[in-house]
Amino acid sequence: MAKYIVKRVFYMFITLFLIATATFFLMKTLPGSPISSASKLNPQQLAVVEAKYGLDQPLPVQYGKYMLNLVQGDLGNSYQFKGADVTDLIISRLGPSFILGAQGLILGVAIGIILGMIAALKQNTIWDYGSTFIAIIGISIPSFVFATFLQYWLAIKWELLPVALWDDGWKSSIMPSIALAMGPLATAARFIRTEMIEVLSSDYITLAKSKGASSFEVAFKHAFRNALIPLVTVLGPLAAGLLTGSLVIENIFAIPGIGEQFVKAIMVSDFSVIMGTTLFFSVFLIFVILVVDILYGIIDPRIRLSGGNS
Amino acid sequence: MEKILEVKDLQLSFHTFAGEVQAIRGVNFDLLKGETLAIVGESGSGKSVTTKAIMRLLPESSSEFKSGEILFNGKDLTKLSDKEMQKIRGKDISMIFQDPMTSLNPTMTIGRQITEPLLKHQKVGKTQAKKVAIDLLRMVGMPKPELRIKQYPHQFSGGQRQRIVIAIALACNPQILIADEPTTALDVTIQAQILELMKDLQKKIDTSIIFITHDLGVVANVADRVAVMYGGRIVEMGTVDEIFYNPQHPYTWGLLSSMPSLDTAEEKLYAIPGTPPDLLDPPKGDAFALRSEYALAIDLEQAPPVFKVSDTHFAATWLLHPDAPEVDPPLSIIERMKKFPGSRYYEGVAR
Numbered sequence A: 001m002a003k004y005i006v007k008r009v010f011y012m013f014i015t016l017f018l019i020a021t022a023t024f025f026l027m028k029t030l031p032g033s034p035i036s037s038a039s040k041l042n043p044q045q046l047a048v049v050e051a052k053y054g055l056d057q058p059l060p061v062q063y064g065k066y067m068l069n070l071v072q073g074d075l076g077n078s079y080q081f082k083g084a085d086v087t088d089l090i091i092s093r094l095g096p097s098f099i100l101g102a103q104g105l106i107l108g109v110a111i112g113i114i115l116g117m118i119a120a121l122k123q124n125t126i127w128d129y130g131s132t133f134i135a136i137i138g139i140s141i142p143s144f145v146f147a148t149f150l151q152y153w154l155a156i157k158w159e160l161l162p163v164a165l166w167d168d169g170w171k172s173s174i175m176p177s178i179a180l181a182m183g184p185l186a187t188a189a190r191f192i193r194t195e196m197i198e199v200l201s202s203d204y205i206t207l208a209k210s211k212g213a214s215s216f217e218v219a220f221k222h223a224f225r226n227a228l229i230p231l232v233t234v235l236g237p238l239a240a241g242l243l244t245g246s247l248v249i250e251n252i253f254a255i256p257g258i259g260e261q262f263v264k265a266i267m268v269s270d271f272s273v274i275m276g277t278t279l280f281f282s283v284f285l286i287f288v289i290l291v292v293d294i295l296y297g298i299i300d301p302r303i304r305l306s307g308g309n310s
Numbered sequence B: 001m002e003k004i005l006e007v008k009d010l011q012l013s014f015h016t017f018a019g020e021v022q023a024i025r026g027v028n029f030d031l032l033k034g035e036t037l038a039i040v041g042e043s044g045s046g047k048s049v050t051t052k053a054i055m056r057l058l059p060e061s062s063s064e065f066k067s068g069e070i071l072f073n074g075k076d077l078t079k080l081s082d083k084e085m086q087k088i089r090g091k092d093i094s095m096i097f098q099d100p101m102t103s104l105n106p107t108m109t110i111g112r113q114i115t116e117p118l119l120k121h122q123k124v125g126k127t128q129a130k131k132v133a134i135d136l137l138r139m140v141g142m143p144k145p146e147l148r149i150k151q152y153p154h155q156f157s158g159g160q161r162q163r164i165v166i167a168i169a170l171a172c173n174p175q176i177l178i179a180d181e182p183t184t185a186l187d188v189t190i191q192a193q194i195l196e197l198m199k200d201l202q203k204k205i206d207t208s209i210i211f212i213t214h215d216l217g218v219v220a221n222v223a224d225r226v227a228v229m230y231g232g233r234i235v236e237m238g239t240v241d242e243i244f245y246n247p248q249h250p251y252t253w254g255l256l257s258s259m260p261s262l263d264t265a266e267e268k269l270y271a272i273p274g275t276p277p278d279l280l281d282p283p284k285g286d287a288f289a290l291r292s293e294y295a296l297a298i299d300l301e302q303a304p305p306v307f308k309v310s311d312t313h314f315a316a317t318w319l320l321h322p323d324a325p326e327v328d329p330p331l332s333i334i335e336r337m338k339k340f341p342g343s344r345y346y347e348g349v350a351r
Helices: A002-028 A043-053 A059-071 A086-121 A126-140 A143-158 A169-198 A202-210 A214-252 A258-267 A271-299 B045-055 B080-088 B110-121 B125-138 B158-170 B189-203 B214-224 B240-245 B250-257 B332-337
Strands: B002-016 B019-032 B035-038 B063-072 B091-096 B176-180 B209-215 B225-230 B233-239
Touching: A002 A059, A059 B209, A086 A126, A086 A169, A086 A214, A086 A258, A086 A271, A126 A169, A143 A214, A169 B045, A202 A214, A202 B158, A202 B189, A214 A258, A214 A271, B002 B045, B019 B035, B019 B045, B019 B063, B019 B125, B019 B209, B019 B233, B035 B045, B035 B214, B045 B063, B045 B091, B045 B176, B045 B209, B091 B158, B110 B125, B110 B158, B110 B214, B125 B158, B158 B189, B189 B214, B209 B214, B214 B240, B225 B240, B225 B250, B233 B240, B233 B250, B240 B332, B250 B332
Parallel strands: B035 B209, B035 B225, B091 B176, B176 B209
Antiparallel strands: B002 B019, B002 B063, B225 B233
């Protein structure tokens, strides 16, 4: 197991190197620079400022310098916030994003599993159709549309929750979390329904029934764990979806999270913040996928990872 | 001998999109204490459905008991509630399935799977249940049961898994064990081992076995009595000797003729022509008539009643009617009958 994780971490660094390189050059193909988009300097002044930040040097040199700093753990300084350290900027924005993401994922997956179970156990009844309907809504309505609906009804019409911003404690997180949860909810519901129906018709379920197990025991003791396996597989992509979803949701609800900062950085070509955030997202995703792989083995003994051969 | 199970005029249908499939059309049989009853027949004859009906394991949404009763110790199983049925399943009646590769839960240790019925039906604690499970594994011939009890199904071979399934089925010393083609998915040497094991264990715990198979070789090996099913009915029933050496129904003749044997002179193995009847719209006479070269005119009109051949031997064929013309069964069957005292071809030669 330890050997496996070490191997995975090694691959993670290679992946990160490739992502950093690709992002760096892609970003440099964008028109404009942090300076040109922000100010009305004349060409001479521009040249002076560019020289100061090293933006006048040839691309390979800039790339080499950036990577050298990156290896030492230095993500550079922001162009838009008067030389603020990018690492500090990201960390300062982590809190709200993390709360939203975790709440959205847990809420979505939990409710999705419940809906999927109900649908599978009460197949072809009104319960099944109801939960399938909710799942279809969750898949087909984009989160920003849903978020706007929530704002209109919950905040403006009924005045239950704050419309936006991050200044009312936990209450501020409720609506964005619900909006974020819709995607995972729909995915989990669909996966669990399909898989439960399949598992419930398998031989070992008949054997469990022939042992005298009640339908409740059959569903939760025998079928549920087996039905979870495919859902675990999509947890990784689901978490990725939450990241991109949060870019939109954080903007709609004006939440000071990483996503909102990321979008702003792209608008003003704040190279170092773009790079830093991309790398942070990558590390996060790779980590989630590693966790999913480990979870896999815990749920299904057949794919339990044994040291060395993976 | 004491009757432990009586199936009386059982009729059961499945409701499908195509219509009502009459899977079981009036099945009657008894199971005696301690005996092994084999139910044979081709695919779709209703043998598995009959046993699943006894266990009430058929989907309730699509299957329906049309009539008849299944009496177990005087209780009609078709009328029991789910709760009452759960108390019988695994405790009084348990089941072994066809494919050991898929009949164990892949994400549960075999220890938990074996102790489950013990914890459920017998008032034992976890440590006691574990002890019993280890004993059970040892009884079914599993080496190092103390270690293996913590393992998962994928760490066992097919034959070992079937042993585990047998251990689960026998955990509560059931009065009836239903084995639904328990050796079909195993290779021949393992088949023999599993059959030996089942015979041994039957003696040890004195259980009755209903053994479903389409392998007549297996029947000869394990059964005391045989029921031959065709088209949702039992067409012939008798002791093993009666069925093998004095068969009366043309379908039984066909089955026996299509069994390879060492002394068949012919090169080609006999196969029953045609296909099984469509139970969406079952034929009104003898269901086998259309495939039988011995069919009489009445076979197409009216289903044959059950004729008594001996106290233990019954067959549903018009050929046994006093007015029926005398026909000679296939040669290979006559050869068999020559060895059976009481058959009309008996030559007095000791078998």
